[in-house]
Amino acid sequence: MLLCLSSLLLGACGTDLEVASELESPCPDEGCASISNELLGPSVPREISHVSYTSKPAFTVSWSFSLSLNGPVTYELYEQRGNGAWQMRYRGLGRSFGVTGRTSGVYRYRVRGCNSVGCGGYRTGSQMIVNLPPDMKLYSQLPFLAAHDQQNAQYASTQVGFRSDLAELSATSSSSAGDGLFYLGQGFDLLLDAYSQFCLNNVHPDFRVKKVPVGSSSMSINLSTSTTHLFSLLDVSMSGALSFEDGGYRGELAGGKARVIHQVTDIYQKLIVLRWSYEAESWSLETPIEQLKPEFVDLLSLRDANQQKWFRARCGDKYVNSLTQGAKLYMVFRFDGKRFSAQESESAALSLEANLKTSLNANGTSQVSAQTRELLEKLNVSVEAYSVGGDPLTLAGISQFNFDSVFQAFVNSVKPANHRVVTQTLRDYEIPLSLSNYSYFQIFTNYNPMLQNLKNWILLDIQRDARCDLLKSYGQWTEDCLKGHQDLQTAKTACMNANFWNECRHPSVYETPGPDAPNPGVIPEGENLFSWLGTRIHQLEKNTRSQYKSYHIVDNGIFDKDCEPISASVCLPEAECVIDTLSG
Template sequence: MRKIKILSVASVIPAIWMAGMHMASAAELQPSRSELGNQATPQIIEPCIEELASQDTSPTTQLIPIGDCDGGGGGGGGGPYRAPSIPASISYAPYTNSKSVKVSWAASNGYGFSVRYELYERKNYGAWTQVYNGYSRSRTLTNRGAGKYSYRVRAANTAYQSSYKTGGLAVVNPRQDDNLYADYPTAMQAMDQKNLQYRASTVGAKTVLARAKAVGQSSAMTNNEDRFYLGDGFDLVRGTLKETCLDVTNPGFVITKTPPLQPSTFDISYVNDNRQLAELLEVSQSAQIGFTGDDFSLGLSGEKERYVKSVTDESHVRFVVKVNNRREFWKLNTPTDALYPELVSQVLSPNDDEAKADFRERCGDNFINSANLGSALYLVFTFDAKKYSYEERESAKAELGLKIGDVFSANGSAGSSSSLTEVLDRLEVKINADQVGGPVGLAASITPANVMTKYNQFVQDTNPANWAAVDYTTNLYQRPTTYNAYTHEQIFAKYTGNQGPLAQMKRWLDLSVQHKERCDPWAEYGQTRPTQCGTSEAEISIAMDLCRETREWANCLHPFQYYTGSLTTTNPGTYLLGWLSSNVKKLNEATKSQSYNHHVHRGSLQVNDGTCLASSLCFTNKFRGSGPGIGKGYSVYTGYYDNPKGGGRSYTVSPKHCARTQVYLKTGNPPFGDTTADWNYTVEVEGLCPITENFLVIP
């Protein structure tokens, strides 16, 4: 039922609804001008419509009272009299290889009235098209084809609309999913049945590795995704589990379980850079994550996730404490002809690139042939050193490292230390904790206040019921004997070699980490992230996808050889590595010191000094400064100040790369007043400036 409000400057005349009467139209209810005098024309107030679905096609709706919408109720005495505020932000991934784009935006201020949002989309710089009109603040748009998309949003009420908030480019590059179940239905179904029987009769182990889902696969095969089984395939480039392709029914397929060769390890290390961090957190080389949309859309494996949470720029100090308790070693022995016969007879074919790609899609590059079961705990102690000088940073780093070493010992226990707690509090240390196996959920509850207690609890409460695979090894698939006349590369897709797709992928992944190190700090310093960060992320993602997809391996190139293709945010044929180095700037610490000597004799002077960093692209460091400039990036050291009749001193940052000092100096009037006024002082500005620096490519 619709509601009708008749609004005036002084009052609201409610519409009267009577049972049994027909509902009058808006025209019938409108009073004549003689009856209303100066009253406003009646306004129909629609109820809020809130979506029940997040898709962009014919959402189901429900009616919600007007007061439940974003921005509140009807405002009381009329209106609305102004437009809602512009949404402060709009966000979406700069790249995706799926067909979906999720767009989110910040809330608008409705000034007491409900706020509705209008979302518009543009493809390949064409016309803007409205794709959403409603009260939610996010929208998932599906079935998007390949291309470059932009989005903008504005807020509206019943009378006005705000201006638009527009985002950057989003590159949609849908991957072509192969449906092996359509190409080899008999073989796939037969192998699935054997694998289900294998999983039902064999004890699997918990794992943090993600399992890739295949198109056309039944839901029964994707149950227990957090477990792996010896013999499972492994995609080295993506770092994901694949299906078991070894013949689990062969009598030569045997699993042995023995005590581990190295029962436990303990380590405390200072983190020099993010490459070392990946090693310390025992992230498999294939899974050293790139910070792109594809990595996140896949669903992060646990080892990737613990890495992502602790990657920072060089302004952070990090220590890693890890304990690894290995309790049992599992080893797989395989027969000479280890592969399923269905794969050999129906999929594999010598010197056939399509057959190689199909096999890899199903089975990955290698198979898991051994694993240590037990538990592992990883603690990353991090503090932000932006507010410290170099000397202060080194002193704090040494102090923290010493205290951690005093408390955590190689015998797998942690002592009690109030001095460590004091240091953690004073340095505002954060702890990212992750676990493999052990007491469920314990890592999530670790804080600086309870880290010693929780650490000991983890070690003591690990038992066979909560073991997981703490490390594993993989092995190459062996050629079937029927293909002994052929080389391994003639049967299987080759990922190895210094110029192979795995090596190239590692190079691109490392570039994506360098990219994150350059782009993330802008927001931390309160600055707007450059648009080049979004476009460059998309470009790196496009290059990486060429290494992920087997059928694109011919185009998986070394960064020194890669030029952009037709789908690009720059120009086709651009040398990407050079473009990255020129356009994705690195923030570099910068300082400026300047002294001033102002003197007035029998008169006045308006002082307005600006102490500025070298470029208008620089900005002051909000984490530094002292005195009036603490938390603003500057310090003022006054040598002498005498101002008999003038005003007080003021200090501001204006523009963003300058510390501005102002005062009105005025002398007294002789013979009774001081005839001079002085201000002698020095300003030191600490800030950051974007500089051009080459991206480094690993050998």
């Protein structure tokens, strides 16, 4: 599914939530700024940085140094919450401070340097959002969970645990005792793309785990035709795990999240994805007829919305029913389509796809022709590689010149000691026998509307990021890009957290909550986010293609395509929509 945006591009300053703010100083050029003013004290720090959106109460604010001709510099860091007064949070010689204990809200920080003469001017950062998920207090609501924790820990101690980059271990996933492992039968939260807790009756004698050897390999090489297709080729779920946290959109992301995030940075890049997989063994689960522990059956029998949310918070939406262990390799071949016309770019991509298919084999062998080498060089193809299992050190230094030998080295490196989970199957919880007269979502929480809205927001945010990279290269970025980016994250958070689900709405009807809401944003309350983005973030003018093709070509792409009726309710009705047919 593709969502088209207004021709007033939904851009942003890039997607890092790590914000570095620089304001104009009385002495803007570096040479002048390097001289401390003896009457005013130290120079203004050139930069202050912090996350711009976080779901945690603690984070770090850091800043660059102030130059001083009058002794050492003492720094003063001030904090403002909403429109309140500035409060000093730190005074000392350091150039970073760990902020703790923040509650949900919109914050801003500023810093200045002081010496024996006085204090210099402030460097003020952009607004940032702290949005803490409400605590459901499950252990006070469900006292039997403490006993379940003991049962789950005992179960984990007797079973094989698995490592995976397919998803994260959530805060409630304590059955693995903090060892980074998950287990068959564990719950799974589809919105967070994270493992939850055990809720199946794993002490029942009919609860059994089976292992079967496989020993097969496979490979595919495909041109990515859209953002959603890229997610599929890289085996990444579109979920809240792709949302922007302290690490930043392109920061320290685990496994598969990094694979896709690194590849959506420019809408004019052509991507061919090689996916090689080796399945060594398959593991599956057999469960008793009455799957759930009796206490959860009693809880669901109440058929109360709050109890259903408690069950979901503990147990997730589905459970892990089977998996395969082995190794996977992803190679992404990329070239810049901006150097060519749309027709030339598409033709070159198809030719590269065909050449690569004849160059590599699933058994690890390769034979790259001189024609393929010439094409790789002509297109100036770059190659990135990501692995699940195997030896990641074999991927170091990969390029268009050695990708075939790197491929062979990785395939040869795979052995039982470095196997990881490469696929997993999730299954719905069975309806308890005593509730068999009810439909599934009369018993369990219906997560589907929230998941669909979340995917809408994620696709829009990815498009915004990719398009803004182009805008930024033309010097068109404004701080409204960052504000829109932050409120998009707020919209996604509303879909990820059950306590905010009444605010999880389709993008066509969503209104910004404002800075004072429990789920806060930086844009004033009551704005239609689409309209706000469309009027505040402007597009580049169309250009006529030059025969020289030595610069960014912006016509024949996102700027002059009609809005295709893929999802009419997502296209802004009051503006001309555009579709980038080069990247989907």
